[in-house]
Each structure stands twice: as C-alpha cells, then as structure tokens.
Amino acid sequence: MAKKQRLVMRTVILLVLAAALVYALYANLTKADQDKVEMNSEAPNFVLTDMNGTKHKLSDYKGQGVVLNFWGTWCKPCEKEMPYMDSQYEEFKDKGVQILAVNVGESNYSVEQFVDKYALDFPVLIDKKSEVQNAYKVDPLPVTFLINKEGKVVDQMTGSLTEAEIRGFMNRIKP
Amino acid sequence: MKEVKCECGHINPVGTALCEACGRVVGEEAESSKLLDMRYEASPRRSQHYNKTFIDKIWSFFSSVKVGVWLIVITLVASALGTIFPQEMYIPPNIPAADYYKDEYGSLGKLYYQLGFHNLYSSWWYLILIASIGISLVICSLDRVIPLYKALKNQRTAPREGFLKRQRLFGITETNRDIDFEGIRTKLRSKRYSVKEENGSILAEKNRFSRWGPYVNHIGLIIFLFGGLLRFVPGMYVDEVVWVREGETIEVPGTSGQYYVKNEKFIRQLYDKQKDDQVFNDALKKNPTVIKNFQTNAVLYEKKGNTLPGEQPELKKVESHSIQVNKPMKYEDFAFYQTDYKLDxxxxxxxxxxxxxxxxxxxxxxxxxxxxxxxxxxxxxxxxxxxxxxxxxxxxxxxxxxxxxxxxxxxxxxxxxxxxxxxxxxxxxxxxxxxxxxxxxxxxxxxxxxxxTQNVSGLTIRKDMTLWFLAIGGAIFMIGVIQGAYWNHRRIWLQKKNGQVWIAAHTNKNWFGFKREISSVLEGTSLTEPADQLNEKS
Known part of the structure; x- marks a missing residue:
C-alpha cells in the first residue's frame, strides 16, 4: 500500500517537473515565432490613407484576398518587386485580389516620386507612426503578407518576390 | 536487496541501520561499523534500494548527489564555453553568423559555430541541463528531508546501547557515587537545551531547525529557477528599445499599442570647468568632454478607445518625468530607462x-x-x-x-x-x-x-514581473544558508546503567565548540568527558 502510494507520488512529482521542462523548451524554441504575426489568425486591422487621400481600412476588404506589402523607397529588393506587383495587380484586381503597399513612414515627397517613377496603380499607403508595422512586427523589408477572404493571415514572405511567386500568391488567396 | 528483520521481530525496509520499532542497530553494514552515519539519522534513503519500476529508476538517478554535482559541473563548464567567443546576439547583424565566426576566429570559430555554441544559453541541451539541476534539487531534497524529519520526530529519548556506542562522542564513567543529574539538567537548560527524561535517561537537544537549512535553501533555489522560467510566459517580461526624436510622440513597443511616449526635450550636459567643482579640473584637462547628465523630458500617454493602427489615437497623459540614467520613468509595471542618444x-x-x-x-x-x-x-x-x-x-x-x-x-x-x-x-x-x-x-x-538639428533619445522599456520570484527565492535561499550555517543541531544522551554513566553526543557541525560546551556542562561533576572516537581511529 505504502509502496503504491510512493510510486503515485513520485510519478506525479516527475510529471510536474517534466511539464515545466517541456514548457521551458517549447517557449524557448518558439521565441522567434513570437516576434511574428500568427498564421491563420485574424490579420491586425488598420486604417491608412493612400496618396490620393482615400482611407483604406483592412476589414473593408473582407470577401477579397489582400496582398499586404511593406516597403521603403531606399530598399532595393522592394524596388525590384514593385513593377511585378503592379502588372499582376492589373490582372487580379477584377478577380477579387487587392494589393495594399504600406510604406514604412517616409516623406510624401519620396513616396510620390517613387509611385510616379513606376506608375503604380495599386493603393500606396504611408504608415507615418509605424503603428501598422508594429502590429505586423515588420522587420526587415520587404515583407509581404497574404490575407484571405476571411481576413486571416495565411502566409508571410520576407525578401524580394519574383513575378511568378506573386502570381502564385494571388491565385492562392483568390476568393 | 532484502528487508532487514530485527531481533524484536520488526521488519524494516532495506538499507535500515536502526530498527524503526526498537532502535536496535540492524543490518550487517551498520553492525560491523564503529560509527553510525548520522547525516540522515541512519535512516534509509529508499530510492537507493528500490529500483523496480521505470519511475523508480528515474527517481533514484536524480536522487543521487553525485549526479547532482556532475550536472552542476557540466553546466558550469558549458556556461564557460559560451563565453569564449561572443554569442550570436552580440555580433554585427549585417554579417551571416556562419561567416562571422570563421572570418573572425578561424577554424576554432567555425567549430564553435558548428557546435551551436553561438546560441549556447538558449540551446535545448543547455535548458535541459538547467532543468535537470532543478529536478535533481527537488528529488534529492525530498528523498532526504522526509526520512530525516521522520527519524528526528520519532527519535528515542533513551536509545539502545548500540546507538550510543556508535556516536562519535562517547564515554563511560564508572562510578558508585550518586551523580547530580539535576544540576546537569539545570546547566543544560541554561544553555538552551530542551531536556527530555525517560526512566532516568536524559536527552538534551537544541537547534534542530538548523538541520532544515539546506532544504530551505533548496526551496529558495527552486523558486528562483521557477522565476527564470516565468520569463518565457507572455506578458511577464518586456525588454524593448525605442528611439524618439524631440517633439515626437511614438507608440511604445511591447505594450500592444496601449502606451505612447513623447520626447519633449533631450538634454546632454558636460562637466564645465568654470561652473563645476574645482576637483574636476585636473580630470577635465586630460579629457575635456565628460558627460554629466543625459536626460529625456518624457511624457507618457495612454491610448483611450479602440482606435485602429494608423488612426489618430485619443491620448491621455498619464505620467511625465525627467528620465536620467538610473532614474527611470515608472508607470504601472513599465519602466523607461535612458540608454542611448544621438545628438544633432x-x-x-x-x-x-x-x-x-x-x-x-x-x-x-x-x-x-x-x-x-x-x-x-x-x-x-x-x-x-x-x-x-x-x-x-x-x-x-x-x-x-x-x-x-x-x-x-x-x-x-x-x-x-x-x-x-x-x-x-x-x-x-x-x-x-x-x-x-x-x-x-x-x-x-x-x-x-x-x-x-534635433536630438534623438534611445529609451529602453522594461517590464519584469519575475523579479518578485527572484527576490523571494533569493531571500529564502539566504535564510536557508543562515539557518544551516549559524546554528548547530546538538544532542547529548546521558544514561545510568548498573553503576556506570554513559554519555554520547552528536552535532551536525562544529565539534570543537560542542566539546567545549559539554565540558562546561560536566564541570564540577565526577563524570568524564566523552571521547572523540573519530580521533581514536586515526
């Protein structure tokens, strides 16, 4: 009887200690992921104004797929992918896929120059106070989020995208 | 291994040196030895003898002090290895880690990187080592403190001869005269002993709580380790840096957009030869630019309402403070420290x-x-x-x-x-x-x-809810150390046996002081002081 009780006690204590160990390992190994937006969860909502003064609220795009791109004018890989995005935008905008390009808070002048240079048609928004970048934990540029028609983040890509990749992405979130 | 049957008929668990029922010395090992191992009151550490199930095997592994010491040694060596080259978080971020270690430290650096030592303190095996020390602490302590507690609680006022003989301090006085036990009792009491008596046998004991010192210490350590573990729990720990230009109001990272901080002005003051005390003059001659003060006049705002990121937030001022080095702005659980700046x-x-x-x-x-x-x-x-x-x-x-x-x-x-x-x-x-x-x-x-130009201030935002655990754990740790180190558990047994008086005594440390105390207790009586049987041996 006493022996059985002792075995139960030992098992319980070892289980508690093992649980603490497993938690520590799990928390530590997923620490890097904690600095990212959670996949398949609701995309953080935001409101930003584009270069024409139109307000864009992310939640208004429910029912459509959204490619959310964060970029800067000085960032070479961002610059490279912009024309690709623009040409795919032309093809997909009537199929329910939207592109929102969020500049990380440069001057209107620099952004306008850039938009004019590449004749970008999709809405370009400036995140002056870095709040949207904080919400999406953006670092380094460029980073692109795919948001499906339910408003959930389904993928995140850091680095310059090829035109084929952008096309693939847009097909993935096409409603 | 077999159970130990005593003359009295009681069956004791394996490893027993003193019969649980009658207190006779039992078991071959104990019977043949000259002194009893009194560290755990000659009680058996059961895990050393039961190895039946898988759970018991794990238990007895962690119950070993030898294992515990090795775990500590391995952890110390590993921790030292991590300091040979800088950890990855301290190398320049623009160079890939693989190249950096190779270029900077040659083939040794490459090996260092390949073995994963560049992220040693957060590696899974290092965490397992630390956790194993924690597990070892818990199990070692439990496995020893429970039998020790039971043995001391149930100790006999009049132990058997075999027990007395096998104490380190032991002596027999042949006497026909009547010994003044009353006087000895009074003396013992005046030395703060609690004296128990049973059929003319005396047990005087003091400071038993000193025996719990190491276990109290371990409880403190475990709380400390637990506090370290809590750091991983979301919301318990924040350590972020924010750069704020003068006049700028910016969202505070790590607060999910709840707080905003404004830098009203950043001030850097240098020591001035004219204005400041003359004692600084010599130093200022050598180095004219010595910083006297960094300061950010900061205002903290809390966001009201549910505005979205990008919308104009409604801000309410909650705190304002002149943040200087070591004088942070504190609000609720957050502290804002002056850590960096960029002038002009x-x-x-x-x-x-x-x-x-x-x-x-x-x-x-x-x-x-x-x-x-x-x-x-x-x-x-x-x-x-x-x-x-x-x-x-x-x-x-x-x-x-x-x-x-x-x-x-x-x-x-x-x-x-x-x-x-x-x-x-x-x-x-x-x-x-x-x-x-x-x-x-x-x-x-x-x-x-x-x-x-304008100045930019670098602020560090800290929130650490684990500090209380570290403080309380540390305090308990120290209480345990003091408890175990500054008091000694002392016991003296006195028994009359057919014209003889037997004296045996035990302490857990400071035998020298104990012997002096015994001699002052026995002063003026005809009893001989008990001899140190450990010295006789050598």
Missing part, C-alpha cells in the same frame, strides 16, 4: 538663392528633411522645384545617386531654380559641401544657409 540629427536645411557673381540673394527656403515639398515659391518670379531627394545620399556602383536609408544622415537634393530670366530653370545637384551643375555654367546657386 539634421531635421531642417536652409538655403538661399543667390546670383553666383553678385552674391545677391533672391529669397530663402527651408527644407523639412522629413517632409520636403515639391516646390518652394520665393516670390517675384523666383521659385525652386525639388526634382529629387536623397535623405541618406551616396553613389551606387553605377555612380547613380541613391539613398541608403530613410534617415537624413547625409541629405542631397536635385533642385531646379526658376528665375525670371531663366524661366525653364537651372538644375543643380546639392549635397553637403558639394554642388554639381549638369551644364557647369549656372547663373544662380542655392547657397547653404544653415541647418536645424
């Missing part, structure tokens, strides 16, 4: 439009480097168009002007100067101390007319 970041640049020959000025313009305008009208038909702007200018590999970043560290502009006599305008590339004209024969020039 350019923020506005002023120019005047002049005729190169006559130096005549036709108006001034101020360019906000964070928000330049497309066109600056100077009146009377004079204006300046901004054709291009490079906040952090350099030439790329094709000798094209580009900007390295969005921060105006080295602003450059392409201006078009429109004047009544040159209505199409003259283009000019203007950078700091540098003007390039495409044609080389411009009539007009934008002359540099001063800059406005």
């Amino acid at each position: 970041e350019m923020h506005e640049m002023k120019f005047k439009l002049i005729d190169k020959k006559t130096q005549e000025s036709f108006g001034k313009l101020t360019v906000d480097l964070y928000d330049p305008k497309k066109k600056y009208d100077l009146g009377k038909g004079y204006s300046v168009e901004l054709l291009n702007y490079f906040p952090d200018f350099e030439f790329d590999e094709n000798s094209e002007p580009i900007t390295k970043s969005r921060i105006p560290n080295n602003p450059a502009f392409v201006f078009n100067m429109i004047t009544p006599d040159k209505p199409k305008g003259e283009a000019s590339f203007v950078a700091i101390q540098q003007t390039i004209e495409p044609t080389g024969n411009n009539k007009y020039k934008l002359a540099f007319d001063g800059i406005e």
Whole structure:
C-alpha cells in the first residue's frame, strides 16, 4: 500500500517537473515565432490613407484576398518587386485580389516620386507612426503578407518576390 | 536487496541501520561499523534500494548527489564555453553568423559555430541541463528531508546501547557515587537545551531547525529557477528599445499599442570647468568632454478607445518625468530607462538663392528633411522645384545617386531654380559641401544657409514581473544558508546503567565548540568527558 502510494507520488512529482521542462523548451524554441504575426489568425486591422487621400481600412476588404506589402523607397529588393506587383495587380484586381503597399513612414515627397517613377496603380499607403508595422512586427523589408477572404493571415514572405511567386500568391488567396 | 528483520521481530525496509520499532542497530553494514552515519539519522534513503519500476529508476538517478554535482559541473563548464567567443546576439547583424565566426576566429570559430555554441544559453541541451539541476534539487531534497524529519520526530529519548556506542562522542564513567543529574539538567537548560527524561535517561537537544537549512535553501533555489522560467510566459517580461526624436510622440513597443511616449526635450550636459567643482579640473584637462547628465523630458500617454493602427489615437497623459540614467520613468509595471542618444540629427536645411557673381540673394527656403515639398515659391518670379531627394545620399556602383536609408544622415537634393530670366530653370545637384551643375555654367546657386538639428533619445522599456520570484527565492535561499550555517543541531544522551554513566553526543557541525560546551556542562561533576572516537581511529 505504502509502496503504491510512493510510486503515485513520485510519478506525479516527475510529471510536474517534466511539464515545466517541456514548457521551458517549447517557449524557448518558439521565441522567434513570437516576434511574428500568427498564421491563420485574424490579420491586425488598420486604417491608412493612400496618396490620393482615400482611407483604406483592412476589414473593408473582407470577401477579397489582400496582398499586404511593406516597403521603403531606399530598399532595393522592394524596388525590384514593385513593377511585378503592379502588372499582376492589373490582372487580379477584377478577380477579387487587392494589393495594399504600406510604406514604412517616409516623406510624401519620396513616396510620390517613387509611385510616379513606376506608375503604380495599386493603393500606396504611408504608415507615418509605424503603428501598422508594429502590429505586423515588420522587420526587415520587404515583407509581404497574404490575407484571405476571411481576413486571416495565411502566409508571410520576407525578401524580394519574383513575378511568378506573386502570381502564385494571388491565385492562392483568390476568393 | 532484502528487508532487514530485527531481533524484536520488526521488519524494516532495506538499507535500515536502526530498527524503526526498537532502535536496535540492524543490518550487517551498520553492525560491523564503529560509527553510525548520522547525516540522515541512519535512516534509509529508499530510492537507493528500490529500483523496480521505470519511475523508480528515474527517481533514484536524480536522487543521487553525485549526479547532482556532475550536472552542476557540466553546466558550469558549458556556461564557460559560451563565453569564449561572443554569442550570436552580440555580433554585427549585417554579417551571416556562419561567416562571422570563421572570418573572425578561424577554424576554432567555425567549430564553435558548428557546435551551436553561438546560441549556447538558449540551446535545448543547455535548458535541459538547467532543468535537470532543478529536478535533481527537488528529488534529492525530498528523498532526504522526509526520512530525516521522520527519524528526528520519532527519535528515542533513551536509545539502545548500540546507538550510543556508535556516536562519535562517547564515554563511560564508572562510578558508585550518586551523580547530580539535576544540576546537569539545570546547566543544560541554561544553555538552551530542551531536556527530555525517560526512566532516568536524559536527552538534551537544541537547534534542530538548523538541520532544515539546506532544504530551505533548496526551496529558495527552486523558486528562483521557477522565476527564470516565468520569463518565457507572455506578458511577464518586456525588454524593448525605442528611439524618439524631440517633439515626437511614438507608440511604445511591447505594450500592444496601449502606451505612447513623447520626447519633449533631450538634454546632454558636460562637466564645465568654470561652473563645476574645482576637483574636476585636473580630470577635465586630460579629457575635456565628460558627460554629466543625459536626460529625456518624457511624457507618457495612454491610448483611450479602440482606435485602429494608423488612426489618430485619443491620448491621455498619464505620467511625465525627467528620465536620467538610473532614474527611470515608472508607470504601472513599465519602466523607461535612458540608454542611448544621438545628438544633432539634421531635421531642417536652409538655403538661399543667390546670383553666383553678385552674391545677391533672391529669397530663402527651408527644407523639412522629413517632409520636403515639391516646390518652394520665393516670390517675384523666383521659385525652386525639388526634382529629387536623397535623405541618406551616396553613389551606387553605377555612380547613380541613391539613398541608403530613410534617415537624413547625409541629405542631397536635385533642385531646379526658376528665375525670371531663366524661366525653364537651372538644375543643380546639392549635397553637403558639394554642388554639381549638369551644364557647369549656372547663373544662380542655392547657397547653404544653415541647418536645424534635433536630438534623438534611445529609451529602453522594461517590464519584469519575475523579479518578485527572484527576490523571494533569493531571500529564502539566504535564510536557508543562515539557518544551516549559524546554528548547530546538538544532542547529548546521558544514561545510568548498573553503576556506570554513559554519555554520547552528536552535532551536525562544529565539534570543537560542542566539546567545549559539554565540558562546561560536566564541570564540577565526577563524570568524564566523552571521547572523540573519530580521533581514536586515526
């Protein structure tokens, strides 16, 4: 009887200690992921104004797929992918896929120059106070989020995208 | 292993040295030894003898002090290895870690990287080592403190001869006279012993709580380790850096957008030969720029309502403070520390439009480097168009002007100067101390007319809810150390046996002091002091 009780006690204590160990390992190994937006969860909502003064609220795009791109004018890989995005935008905008390009808070002048240079048609928004970048934990540029028609983040890509990749992405979130 | 049957008929668990029922010395090992191992009151550590199930095997592994010591040694060695080269978090972020260690430290560095020592303190095996020490602490303690507690609680006032004989301090006095036990009892009591008596046998004991010191200490350590573990729990620990320009209000990272901080002014003061105390003069001669104070006059706002990121938030001032080094702004669980600064970041640049020959000025313009305008009208038909702007200018590999970043560290502009006599305008590339004209024969020039700078303050945001655990754990740790180190558990047994008086005594440490105490207790009686049987041996 006493022996059985002792075995139960030992098992319980070892289980508690093992649980603490497993938690520590799990928390530590997923620490890097904690600095990212959670996949398949609701995309953080935001409101930003584009270069024409139109307000864009992310939640208004429910029912459509959204490619959310964060970029800067000085960032070479961002610059490279912009024309690709623009040409795919032309093809997909009537199929329910939207592109929102969020500049990380440069001057209107620099952004306008850039938009004019590449004749970008999709809405370009400036995140002056870095709040949207904080919400999406953006670092380094460029980073692109795919948001499906339910408003959930389904993928995140850091680095310059090829035109084929952008096309693939847009097909993935096409409603 | 077999159970131990005593003469009295009681069956004791394996490893028992003293019968649980009658207190006789039992078991071959104990019977043949001259002294009893009193560290755990000669009680059995059961895990050393039961190894039946898998659980028991794990238990007995962690119950071993030898294992515990090795775990500590291995952890110490591993921790030391982690300091040979810098950890990954301290190397320049722009170089891949694999290259950095190889380039900087050669093949040893490469090996260091390959073995994963560049992230040693967060590696899974290091965490397992630390956790194993924790597990070892818990199990070692439980396995010892419970039998020890039971043994001391149930100890006999009049132990058997075998027990007395096997104490380190032991002596027999042959006497026919009546011994004044009452006097001895009084003396013992005056030395704060609690004295128990049973049929003329005396047990005097004091400071038993000292025996719990190591276990109290371990409880403290476990709380401490637990506090360290809590750091991983979301919301318990925040350590972020934010850069705020003067006049800027910015969202505080790590607070999910709940707080905003404004930098009203950043102040850097140096020691001044004239104003400050003369004792500093010699030092200031050697090094004239010695910092006296860094300070950010900061205001903390809390966001009201549910505005979305990007919307104008409704802010309510909750705190304002002059943050200095070691004097943080504290609000609720957050503390804002002054940790860094950048002086004189350019923020506005002023120019005047002049005729190169006559130096005549036709108006001034101020360019906000964070928000330049497309066109600056100077009146009377004079204006300046901004054709291009490079906040952090350099030439790329094709000798094209580009900007390295969005921060105006080295602003450059392409201006078009429109004047009544040159209505199409003259283009000019203007950078700091540098003007390039495409044609080389411009009539007009934008002359540099001063800059406005602002300071940027680097604040560290800290929240640490685990500190209480570390403080309480540390305090309990120290209480355990004091408890175990500054008191000694002392016991004296006195028994009368057929014209003999037997004295045995035990303490857990400081035998010298104990012997002196015994001799002062026995002073004036005819009893001989018990001899140290450990010395006899050697």
